[in-house]
Amino acid sequence: MTYIAKPRFRHPDLPKNTLGFTRRDYEGAVSTLCAGCGHDSISAAIIQACFDLDLPPHRIAKLSGIGCSSKTPTYFLGNSHGFNSVHGRMPSVLTGANLANRDLIYLGVSGDGDSASIGLGQFAHAMRRGVNMVYIVENNGVYGLTKGQFSATSDKGSKSKRGVINMDAPIDLVSMALQLGATFIARSFSGDKTQLVPLIQAALEHKGSAFIDCISPCVAFNNHPGSTKSFDYVREHNEAVNRLDVMVGRSEITADYAPGTVEMVTQHDGSVLRLRKLTADYDPHDRVSAMTYLQRRQEAGEIVTGLLYVDPEPDDLHVYMNTIERPLNELGEQELCPGPKALDKLNAALR
Amino acid sequence: MLQPTDIKNPAYFHKVVDCQWACPAHTPVPEYIRLIAARRYADAYMVNWESNVFPGILGRTCDRPCEPACRRGRVEDEPVAICRLKRVAADHKGDIRARLPRPVTKKNGKRVALVGAGPASLTVARDLLPLGYDVVCFDGDPQGGGMMRTQIPKFRLPEPVIDEEVGYILDLGLETRFGQRIDSMKWLLGQGFDAIFVGSGAPRGRDLDIPGRKETAANVHVGIDWLSSVSFGHITKIGRRVIVLGGGNTAMDCCRTSRRLGGEEVHVVVRSGFEEMKASPWEKEDAMHEDIPIHNFLVPKSFTHEAGRLTGVMFEKVKPEFDAKGRRSLMPTGEPDVHMACDDVLVAVGQENAFPWIERDAGIEFDKWGMPKVDAATMQSSLPHVFFGGDAAFGPKNIIWAVAHGRDAAISIDKHCQHEDVSQRPPPGFKMISQKMGIHEWSYDNDISNDLRFKVPLRDKAVALKDVRLEVELGFDEKQAFAESQRCLNCDAQTVFTHSLCIECDACTDICPVDCITFANNGTEQDLRTRLSAPSKNLTQDLYVSDALKTTRVLIKDEDMCLHCGLCAERCPTGAWDMQKSLIQMAHAGHECRSSSNA
Known part of the structure; x- marks a missing residue:
């Protein structure tokens, strides 16, 4: 916990984006999480990604549930919309908000407790419905707020800070998201912003349900030898399948790569993802082989990171439900109360 | 790397x-x-x-x-x-x-002469008297203080302040020969002093030798002499219209003094542009606040006079021109000359050193500009027991430089009198003290x-x-x-990094309000400066680089913008960052500076 507010002074030569903002304009209140918490790095990565994409802060809505992770939206995007929901219920609140106003960019922030335990059902349904959002799970494998019990994502055989061995099988949210139909799926690590920031950017540009499982060490309760979510363990076992650069309009493609090692993926909104392959035979467009690959590597004790699956032409909930193009708050009385004739017609259809 | x-x-x-x-x-x-x-x-x-x-x-x-x-x-x-x-x-x-040192009764038998009672000499006295030296100070003026008393106007520096701080040094047992101007170095060398310190300042104001100067002598005054006469009460009035020539701090003192002695229309006229004036920005501001306009790019051509009386100054208009090397010269614009009418002129176009009293065969070597050859570190002249300091050493500077010279000269004099090598300079006192009081508590604000x-x-x-x-x-x-x-950033609360404790969690990078912390692969300085979290353009500021961390990266901190707010240390989970106060104190003459006590 920090007691002084972050000084207002910034580096005078800090770059500005096309909106005239510096990165610091995307910050929130100073964090009250434990010093060194991985979640703070994820907040910093979100700030960097939104700055880089020139996103107007007032067009972003950040939603969360309960837990250390779910506190973090206070610490970034101080000028954006926010909703701190009930434990595990962020996905349904986000879905509702998205249905009411499809023009905002939705960023759901959750944790392994919030999404893999109490909110597992909510998580699953948000994924399968294809809600247009970025869903980040700040995954530390531990219940930090209640002093360090294993969470549902703790690996079997990993050791708690008090020396207890976890006997339960872990829930792998990435595998679930793959199986449930999410159209952008990635895994990353809070200690590697060069990987994380472009993934968040690409997810924000993705028009469909984008899920990022971000391993985020808990320095207070899960950063010891025997933990599989510590800084050291993740660094030793991290196997990135690719590296991603996101190019939106203004950035040029300059780097030269050996043929076959780079793939350009143009997303629906025109943004280009440049995927540099680190694992030659990994194909991020094949859902089934991605699932197999993940299981195999997991068995070998590796943590697979990178952009694991992307569908460049996804559909989303609004397409499925054939909703009106405009946000509900822009509709007038005419459109909202179409009159007795329309009501009669509707009633007749239900008879 | x-x-x-x-x-x-x-x-x-x-x-x-x-x-x-x-x-x-x-x-x-x-x-x-x-x-x-x-x-x-x-x-x-x-x-x-x-x-x-x-x-x-x-x-x-x-x-x-x-x-x-x-x-x-x-x-x-x-x-x-x-x-x-x-x-x-x-x-x-x-x-x-x-709390000041007491006069020493037990003397060490060494005698030191000080020429001039300005800031440099008084500093030497302050440092040597407590060590038991007999110090004798000569000055032509009746009171101590030198230019602090004679050249700085009293409305900026009241007499009691000078009396008090000069007094603290006199009270240490300084033997004063005020009113006795030294006019022969050879005579002084013959008086048996173990060391002589020359702190006689830069006492000669430059004059302006242009047509009409002789005829108007009664109303054209050399700035520092005039200020000194005002200071001693010999001059109490000036004409209604005054022109001050020159753009340094003396010119600012002259114009502001004129405003207080009856000058109603006081104008400062400078050859150069406003920005290049030698006067400190705040002194220019103070002058303008007292309704004194500053005119630029005007070169005085002649003093005009009528019936033996000064009527004004004729100026040529110039503009700056730069050659290929960026050197500036002032070229006439070709416009008609400008005449400014006035009753008095004060010439404040610079000061010079003057050593007419040092015989050139006294053993002290001078350079071609007539300045003594003085070692910049030891203040020693070519005659080993003669030392220089203040404006007398390297030309006109200021009080704080004079004090620094005095301190260095006192160390040298002490070493010389103890038969030690004056070129062996003592290191400063250096202490680092952790400021940590609690989890987020520091002993500084x-x-x-x-x-x-x-x-x-x-x-x-x-x-x-x-x-x-x-x-x-x-x-x-x-x-x-x-x-x-409270505006002070406490830059002496240093960020000290222990690389073996770092877990590379990025917390410090994320919290730093001025983006001065980066973790990256090592490289040359030039290369690293292009890869930092924020642009790193100020090459005069160092990069703090750590040993290699676990990931083989290093920490690089650009000292340039660091606010010393301590947030890196507050957010560090392992205490790899600590805020430590660096206390650096320059050595002064005395036992700790002598090599015999270090051995």
Whole structure:
């Protein structure tokens, strides 16, 4: 916990984006999480990604549930919309908000407790419905707020800070998201912003349900030898399948790569993802082989990171439900109360 | 590849304290500013007195090399008002005489002569008297203080302030020969002194030899001589219309003094542009505040006169032109000359050294510009027991340089008299003390005030302009002083990094408000400066580089913009960052400087 507010002074030569903002304009209140918490790095990565994409802060809505992770939206995007929901219920609140106003960019922030335990059902349904959002799970494998019990994502055989061995099988949210139909799926690590920031950017540009499982060490309760979510363990076992650069309009493609090692993926909104392959035979467009690959590597004790699956032409909930193009708050009385004739017609259809 | 920074070398952290590094006397500025904030004025005064000898005088008149260096001026518009805070310590200190050294009764049998009783000589006296030296000070003026008393107008530096701080040194047992001007070095060399220190200043004001100068002698005055006459009360009036020629601080003193002696229309005329004027920006501001216009790019051509009386000055209009090397020259614009009418002219176009009293065959070597050959570190001349300091050593500078010279010369004189090698200079005292008091508690106030620089209140102009001896600046009161002190960034609270404790969690990088922390692969300095979190353009500021971390990366901290807010250390989960106060104190003459006691 920090007691002084972050000084207002910034580096005078800090770059500005096309909106005239510096990165610091995307910050929130100073964090009250434990010093060194991985979640703070994820907040910093979100700030960097939104700055880089020139996103107007007032067009972003950040939603969360309960837990250390779910506190973090206070610490970034101080000028954006926010909703701190009930434990595990962020996905349904986000879905509702998205249905009411499809023009905002939705960023759901959750944790392994919030999404893999109490909110597992909510998580699953948000994924399968294809809600247009970025869903980040700040995954530390531990219940930090209640002093360090294993969470549902703790690996079997990993050791708690008090020396207890976890006997339960872990829930792998990435595998679930793959199986449930999410159209952008990635895994990353809070200690590697060069990987994380472009993934968040690409997810924000993705028009469909984008899920990022971000391993985020808990320095207070899960950063010891025997933990599989510590800084050291993740660094030793991290196997990135690719590296991603996101190019939106203004950035040029300059780097030269050996043929076959780079793939350009143009997303629906025109943004280009440049995927540099680190694992030659990994194909991020094949859902089934991605699932197999993940299981195999997991068995070998590796943590697979990178952009694991992307569908460049996804559909989303609004397409499925054939909703009106405009946000509900822009509709007038005419459109909202179409009159007795329309009501009669509707009633007749239900008879 | 950059090597890990050697933080054991006192110079590294000293440089981070920009104000202290820039101060010729290396005054520990943040240290005394914190004491002022704690209302420990006497303590703040003594920190100053030890470093710069004349806190009350310098707090009103210093050229403040510290302020342009102040880091605050890099993150916002204006630096901390360091100089005027020093005055606060002097104004509010109470009686500190009990804390000063006492006159020494047990003498060491060595005799030292000081030529001139200005700041350099008095500093030598202050450092040598407590060691048991017999010190004799000669000066042509009836009182001590040198140019501080004769050239600085009393409305900037009141007499009691000079009396007090000069008095502290006289009270140490200085033998004064005031009123006795030395006119022969050979005579002085024959008086059997073990060492001689020449601190006679740069006493000659440059004149302006242009047509009409002789005819108008009665109304054209050399600035510093005129100021000195005003100071001693020999001159109390000047004409209604005055032209001051010159753009330095003496010119500013001349014009403001004129305004107080009957000058109603006082104009400053400068050859160069406004920005290039030698006067400090605040002195120009003060002059303009007193309704004195400054005219630029005008070169005086002649003094005009009628019936033996000065009528004005004729100027040629010029403009700056730059050659391929960027050197500036002033070229006539071809426009008609400008005539400005006036009753008196003050010439303040520079000062010169003059050593007519040092016989050229006395054994002291001079260079082709007529300056003595003096070693910049030891202040020793070619005659081993003769030392120079202040303006007499390297030409006109300022009081704070004179003090620094005096300190260095005193060390040399002491070593010389103890038959030691004067070129062996003592290192500064250097201490690092952790400021950690608790989880997020530091023994310094790390919350930074967002206030803009406070202005020092001035006396009402109508009142101030009536009396040449009435101090115009009122000084900060305690509340203002506290508020201004809170602007100080505490740059001596150093960020100290222990690489073996770092887990590379990025917490410090994420929290740093000025993006001065980066974790990256090592490289050359030039390469690294392009890969830092924020642009790194200020090459005068060092990069703090750690040993290789677990991931083989290194920590790089660009010292340039660091606010010393301590957030990196607060957010560090392992204590790899600590805030440690660096206390760097220059050595002074005495036993600890002598090699025999070090052995």
